[in-house]
Amino acid sequence: MRAEDARRASLISAAAFSGSAWLWGGASLAGPALSITLLLWIALGQSAPERLLVAAAYYLSGSWPIVGAVLGYWGPHHIAAAVGAWFGTSLLLASPWGTPPRRGGLLAALVSTALPPLGVIGWLSPLTAAGALFPATGWLGIIYLMMMTVALPSALHGNTAARWLLASLIGLALGANCAARLAPEPHLPSG
Numbered sequence: 683m684r685a686e687d688a689r690r691a692s693l694i695s696a697a698a699f700s701g702s703a704w705l706w707g708g709a710s711l712a713g714p715a716l717s718i719t720l721l722l723w724i725a726l727g728q729s730a731p732e733r734l735l736v737a738a739a740y741y742l743s744g745s746w747p748i749v750g751a752v753l754g755y756w757g758p759h760h761i762a763a764a765v766g767a768w769f770g771t772s773l774l775l776a777s778p779w780g781t782p783p784r785r786g787g788l789l790a791a792l793v794s795t796a797l798p799p800l801g802v803i804g805w806l807s808p809l810t811a812a813g814a815l816f817p818a819t820g821w822l823g824i825i826y827l828m829m830m831t832v833a834l835p836s837a838l839h840g841n842t843a844a845r846w847l848l849a850s851l852i853g854l855a856l857g858a859n860c861a862a863r864l865a866p867e868p869h870l871p872s873g
Contacts, residue, residue, distance in 0.1 A: 693723050693726060693727060693732070694735055694739045695739075696719070696723055697719075697720060697723045697737070697739045697740040697743075698739040698740065698742070698743040699716075699743075700716045700717065700719045700720055700723070700740055700744075701720075701739065701740035701741060701742070701743035701744030701745075701806060702743040702744060711813075711814040713744075713810075714810040714811050714813060714814040715811060715814040715815065717806065717807065717808040717810060717811050718808050718811035718815065718827070718830075720736075720737070720740050720779075720808050721788060721792070721808055721830075721831055721834055723736045723740070724736060724737060724779050724783055724788060724791070725783045725788060725834050725835045726838065727783075730780040730781075730782075731780075733779050733780050733781075733783075734776055734777070734779065734780040736779070737775070737776035737777075737779035737780070738772060738773060738776040740776070740806070741771070741772035741773075741775045741776050741806060742768070742769070742772045744806045745768060745771060745772050745775075745805075748767050748768045748771060749761075749764040749767075749768050750764075752764035752767050752768075774800060775795050775800065775801055775806070778790070778791040778794045778795055778800070779791045779795075783834075783835040784835045784836070784839075786832065787835075788831050788832070788834065788835055789828060789831045789832050792807075792808060792809060792828070792831055795807060796809040808827075808831075809824065809827065811827060812826070815827065815855040815858070815859075816854070816855055816858045817858055817859060817862040818858065818861070818862050818865070819858055823858070826851055826854060826855070829847065829851060830848060830851050833845075833847045833848045833851070834848065
């Protein structure tokens with residue numbers, strides 16, 4: 683196996699693992715926290731087909747329960763429609779990730795897969811990582827995640843300022859998580 687093919691296979695495998703984290707994560711924050719790695723795998727992709735394959739692996743591995751949902755709603759004799767819905771939604775959600783990650787392409791793909799009509803926030807969207815990385819920060823957490831999205835491709839290509847920004851945001855995420863863990867539990871008012 684050539685080095686190029688091995689790198690591509692490892693990127694696709696890593697993306698599939700990240701997408702499946704939504705399934706084995708259950709009610710934990712494992713899925714949303716690992717969803718941000720899709721941004722990393724896409725930024726590491728060197729060509730549009732490679733980025734599309736990585737995104738398709740992520741969405742196909744994370745969204746296969748669509749088959750069961752369609753079969754549960756329409757019945758077992760609609761297996762073709764169930765598999766078609768699974769493949770169709772996965773490929774539609776993967777399509778924006780083929781854009782070049784630099785110059786805002788990564789942010790554009792993130793926003794287009796999170797907002798209607800293409801996507802919805804919460805369903806395999808890397809945007810949900812804002813809640814896991816920056817708890818109790820509200821809209822600031824989403825802004826911080828978008829800043830990370832913009833800085834990531836430049837940081838991977840050696841931009842020192844982008845690396846400092848990324849390191850600062852990671853430190854902010856650690857601080858937000860520590861503060862959330864140390865905050866006292868809210869008490870319900872009597873009555």
